[in-house]
Amino acid sequence: MRRPGPLCALVCEGFSSRLAFGLLSFAVPLYARELGMSIAEIGLVVSLESIVAILLKPALGRLVDRAGLRRSLLIGLVLRSIIGLGYVLATLPWQLYAIESIHGASDAVRDPAVNALIAENGGKKAAASAFAWYQTAKTTAGAAGKSIAGVLLTWTAGTFDLTFAVAFALSLLPALPVLLLVPRDSAVAHPVPAVETNGASRGPAPPATRPAVARYAGFGFLVAGTSSMLTSLFPILATEYAHLTPAQAGALYLVTPALAFTGPLWGWLVDRGSRSLVLAVRSIANAGSALIYLFAPSLAGIWIGTSLDDLGKAAYRPAWGSLMADISSQDPSGRGRTMGYLTAGEDAGGAVAPLLASLLWTGFGVPAALLGRVGLALVTEAYAMWLAHRAAGAPSGSG
Template sequence: MPGRNRSEVNRVSFTVLLAAAMAFATFAGPAFAVLARFIIDDLGLSRAELGWVVAAFSVVGAIASPAVGKLTDRVGGRKALAGIFILSGLGMLAISAAPSYAFLIAAGIVTGMGQASGNPATNKLISVHIPIGGRGAVTGLKQSGVQIGVFLAGVLLPAGALAWGWRTTLTIAGSLSVLTLGTVGLVIPPDPPAPQDAASSPGIVWSKPILWLTSYGFLMGLAGGAVNTYIPLFGEESIGLSVRVAGSVAGIAGLVAFFSRLAWARHSERTSSYVASLRWIAGLSVVFVGALLAAQEGGAWLLWIGALGLGASATAWNAVGMLAVMVFAGREQSGGASGVVLLGFLAGLGLGPPLFGWSVDRFGQYGPGLWGALGTFAVAAALARLWERTKPFPHGDPTV
């Protein structure tokens, strides 16, 4: 019985730390969203310029992801996990000290490197230390760390910015990331030696299932990054919400996504329905962006439906996608394959916000950008359906 209890405690602490890593790796994204008004006013930025800061965070993460994934397969998940806390923490500290737009871009690049490490490191650790059959719950929970970060950013950052200023608030967040580094050696078991050719064979890393996931991830990042970045500002400027309420919309949507990522991941693993789940996620996202469009005339209740619905759909794709990566790529190359999928997702995530911000500045309204996001989600749903039709799976989705 003592051995069993210790195993359960280790599983819990392992999952909690991975969730914390994902929260810190991606925290800059929701931070830029909910602090948009403060940063724009402080540094005199346009909405499009703020979008390019988010792009620096995301595009650098995209470009670096394949190399970071390959490096993760070589050095092991534990070292890569430590890098997440260091890079993300230092990046947020740099953002909080930014005296100019150029410095803010540079700080976004540093946090982007932390983001690039997030999924390769955590997926590698799960594929090495968690047996098949238990990965769905662990993956869903660790991916929900992103939504924990979104929730905390939405609820705490606006209040902190109003009380102490946005710079002090981000300084606290960055410091917490660096301090969490001390728990890595206590919680994460040593990695087993990797086979000498594990990180050198491109066959699985660039296989068709991984490339399908990369394309799908690009579309979800393009639309989801645009909408999620600007939902608080959309609530303030188009619906008339206060800063606190608009931040709460993003925060509570993040809380919804916490549970939806766990549910989608467990369902897709139990039924081996990874591609079908991705199709449903994109299709539902179309519906909920439609609710945001209707909110411009129908009022705040439709904004809440759209935001919470996207939390239950669009933002959950990562849990299913990353679980699928581990299944398709296997233990030895899960880090490299994760990096390739992230290349697509983060490229979309980097392009979406500046394009959406440009459309708002150009047309003076949010409608064109929202219609673009709706269309992009529809294409993602069609892509997933095409994947199913191109290669039928008589016993569910492929497992390797």
Template sequence: MRRRPDTLFTPAFVALTVSDLAYCTATGALLGVTPFFVTGPLDGGPAAVGVAVGASGVTTLVLRPLAGRWADRHGRRPLLVGGASLLAVLVLGHLLVTDLAWLVVLRLLLGAAEALYVVAGFAALADLAPAGRAGEALSYNSLALYVGIAVGPVVGQALLGSGGFAAVWAGGAVLLAVAALLAARVPETLEPVSGPSAAPPLLHPAVLLPGIGLLAGVAVVGGFTAFAPLHAARIGLDAWSTVLGLFGLVVVVCRTVFATLPDRVPPLRLAAAALGASAAGLTLVAAVPSAEGLLAGTASLAVGTAFLTPAVFAAVFSRVPPSQRGSAAGTASVFIDLGLGGGPLLLGLVASAGGIPAAFLTAAGLAAGGAVLLASRPVAGARPDPRELR
């Protein structure tokens, strides 16, 4: 059976990471421009913006587990290349949109294509990582997400100003075509299984408990990023954008400098500590209504965020055989989607009833609960048969 190389930065790993960067940049551009498209040419209101932007999340949530099973049965490469190619076509299809209904249809299809690309990418990333370095691989690869989401809206605004919405759709399609071309340079990473094997589970049981911790961490970050700018303005921090800028900077620095940490310590213990840092930061933000308290708490939350996802995925991928990594990635992605959608909703309800500091305290309690749950698990756990590992 083919052995994985000991080197992480192989041509395939670099191609996959740069492909993710192109995809995330295009996604960031669409995220920033789509609300203006809805309220401008389509003459919609805030509710229409919510429907259009949120439509893709519906199909993404539903199809991620199915995409994971498909990736384990038929390979990662078809979903990577096909998902990115379909995304490029669908973004270009925005040129033909003249009403909200058609935009919603396109956004639903975009969510399906995203599910294919992202789940296959996670599985391929774990396949490409040298043995015991899945957390490090994710730490470096995830930089593409943060850079792309930061740069994408800037690219979208520049294209909108120079050539209107048509330039944004065309530019996004080009970026996604680049993502597809780079994905095509990633060889098939799924190893054939000799003999009969059970079908990969639709929702992988090895992910369920770590996934709850991941859900808690993602939910509190989603809620924090939604309300931190408002909180900053209310306590007199005029440069509210520095809060999110600091958050992103700390995450990038931690994931770069400490990229190997999730593979050198028990990953669920690291994930529990990360949630503890998030809880401490959110408590500080709520308890100290000042710029200093907000910035210090943001830094602590960012440290927790930096380590949580790599640690959870390192724990998950160390406990599933290679033939089930797609299923595991699809299941973990469901928890991410639930956190991103549910966090702002939950904290929004709390903020409406008791104020933004109360929402941050609720988020701190959620993170602390996740930390206790993960810390209560034994360090040792079942691991895949070594004969299945490359």
């Protein structure tokens, strides 16, 4: 059953948390540079959050199920809020590494909990729309957060304390709507039925089937990897390959929030139409944008390619969220564990694919990196077709 109140609280959480993350993602590299850290050290600091989250999500996903989804989300919000205060106090490089490790741990608790709550409260026939609104809020807030960070740093003449303090407040702010609107864990728990023999209970029975988490985590790895393969290299692609000015390249980022608002439309199409069709749109967009970048390296070409790329990303999140909801519903008492594995696979793809793109770029040039993305999109679509075939041929009720 769809629960509008809890969903509103979760969308608010996504917006506020991502707004805080946008501030930090803009300010932290600059702050690390001010502390005298090298580019390589800054890269490690920025990546450490994802590395820790990927390693911890499978294990902490199980703890999320035991502690409860609402309680785990609140714990994750408190941990994430501490990060903002930590940056205010940090004066040494090793302290940044410690703070980013805590950030990764908070994501490892928060992400499985919030995804499981969206799946539970979104309703079976509207899960994609719920994930679409959540992702739209996050995407819009992320872009706004980076802009606000730039304004705050300019206003304070490069003093970072105010920016970090605002990030702390924004991270903690959504705890209130979560406390007020998301039902307590006991109210939405999914008890596992007991096995009875001759009228006597023998304790909880395991689910009839376990979702095939590993193969779908692999799919998340490929989808997220294809989507994020060129993200970190895009400014260089736009300025050095397409010869745009920094101002022109920066203006292209304004496309992302605008196209993010197509997410609810894609969610509606997934809920009432075809999830496979929307996932195919994502593959076409990823491959098509790379080919446009390759053959039309101009302002118009990069703008069209960026728009197509962002459109594919807007379509991907509702379809992937709906798929995660279906998979986790096969084992309701273990939603957190399932979401932990699925989001860890997604995070791993987002971390590995940019590294692959940089190696292809360095070793063989820009065309190799772009064609590599096309190849990865084709592999992802082939994998999706294989998953669909496996699901069609599986016995009823199996994952």
